[in-house]
Amino acid sequence: MTNKKIVKPQTLKGFRDFLPEEALKRKWLVKKLQEIFENWGYDPLETPTLEALEIFEGEIGEDEKLFYKFKDPGGRNVALRYDQTVPICRVVGQYSQKLPMPFRRYQIQPTFRAEKPQKGRYREFLQADADILGVKSPRADAEVIGLSLDIYRQLGFKDFKVFVNDRDMLKGIPYKAIVAIDKLKKIGRDGVLKEMGAKGISLKKGKEYLSTIKNLKPNKKIKIIFDYLKKLGFSQDYFQFEPTIARSFAYSNGPIWEIEIKDFKPGSVLGGERYDNIIKNLFGLDIPGTGFGIGFDRTLEAAEQFGLVPQGKTTTQVLMTVFDASSLASSLKIATELRKNKLNLEVYPKPEAKLDKQLKYANKKGIPWVIILGPDEVKENKITLKNMQTGQQETLSLEKTIQKFNKLR
Secondary structure: OOOOOOOOOOOOOOOOOOOHHHHHHHHHHHHHHHHHHHHOOOEEOOOOOEEEHHHHOOOOOHHHHHOOEEEOOOOOEEEEOOOOHHHHHHHHHHOOOOOOOOEEEEEEEEEEOOOOOEOOEOOEEEEEEEEEEOOOOHHHHHHHHHHHHHHHHHHOOOOEEEEEEEHHHHOOOOHHHHHHHOOHHHHHHHHHHHHHHHOOOOHHHHHHHHHHHHOOOOOHHHHHHHHHHHHOOOOHHHEEEOOOOOOOOOOOOOEEEEEEEOOOOOOOOEEEEEOOOHHHHHHOOOOOEEEEEEEHHHHHHHHHHOOOOOOOOOOOOEEEOOOOHHHHHHHHHHHHHHHHOOOOEEEOOOOOOOHHHHHHHHHHHOOOEEEEOOHHHHHHOOEEEEEOOOOOEEEEOHHHHHHHHHHHO
C-alpha cells in the first residue's frame, strides 16, 4: 500500500476562503441588497455556473482573454460565468414567451475571470446585478440608476455620487480608444494617450478623441434621466454628467454610469450600462436591456471603512453549558425551548469539560451570552444567565429568560 503524499492546505491563487467572521459580513451585505432589490420590485434569478462559450464570445470586448473556458467531458466548448449580463440575455432569449415584459430581476452569484491575482482582483468574486429588460425608454435607465443610488443610501453612506454618460455620444470614436479613455481617472491623460499609442492610435488622433469627449454636453436622454432622479427625490448632489466615463464592455450602447464614494480610494463601487443589442445579436430577438453590477467586495470594503458593517464573529447568541453528564438532559430541554423562541443557541458538546473551558470557548467564538445550569439551578428550576461582555450574571426562570431576550431583540 502506497502512502499518499501530504498536501499543503491552501487555496488556488486568486481564490479565497471566508471564515465565519468575514462570511457574516458578506451575508449582511447580501441580505441588505436582497431587501433593497425586492423593495423596488425586482425578483431573484439564478443561472448556471457553466454556459456555452459561444454566448460570451464577441460580446465582452478586450477582456475575452480573461474567460475561464475549456471543453467539458462531452466535448462542448464552455465557459465559467464571466458576468451576469450575458446570462440574463440568454435567459430572456430562452424564455421570452413566458416572462412578463418589462422583466425586472436581480442576481447575486459568483463570477469567474482569469485575472492576474493582485490586491482587490480575484479570479472568483461575488457579483450583484439588477436589470430591466424589454424597455427602450431612458426612464428604464433612470429607474435602475435611482435603484443604484438608493442602495448606497440605504446602506448608510453619506457622501456618494453617480456619474452618468451616454455611449451613443461616443460614436465615431474607435472602441480601442474608448477602452483607454475609460481609464482616465486611474492613469491620467498621459497614460491614456500612451495606451492609445500602444494600440496604433497616433498622438494627434488620441488628443483629438480626448478633446472631443471632454467637450461633450448632456443630451436629451441624460436630461430625461436627471429629471427622473429629481422626481425620485434625489438632489443634484447625487448625480453628475461625466463625459469621460466610457465603460469598457463592447455591448454598452446607451446610458452608462458609475457610483463613487467620497474618500474611498479604490475607485467606483458600481457600474451600469444599456445593452440593447445583445439579445438581437445572439438570438434574433429585439429585446432591449439596461442594468448594473455592484462591486461587492469594494462595497463591503467601503462599508467597513465607514463603520457601517455590524460586528460579530458568530451567529450564535447563547452557549448552553453542560455542567456534567447527569445534567445533560435538563440542558437539552432548555436549549430546545429557547430555540423555539428563535434564539440561536448551541450546546457545548463535551459534558466532561470544566465550566472554565466552556466559558473560554464562548469568549473565543464571540458568543455574547452563556447559560449555566448547575445542581442548584436544576433544583430551583432556574438558570444562570451570564453576560460575557460585562461579566454580570443573574439567576432567572426560563420564562423570564425568554422575556429578557425578547426585549433585547
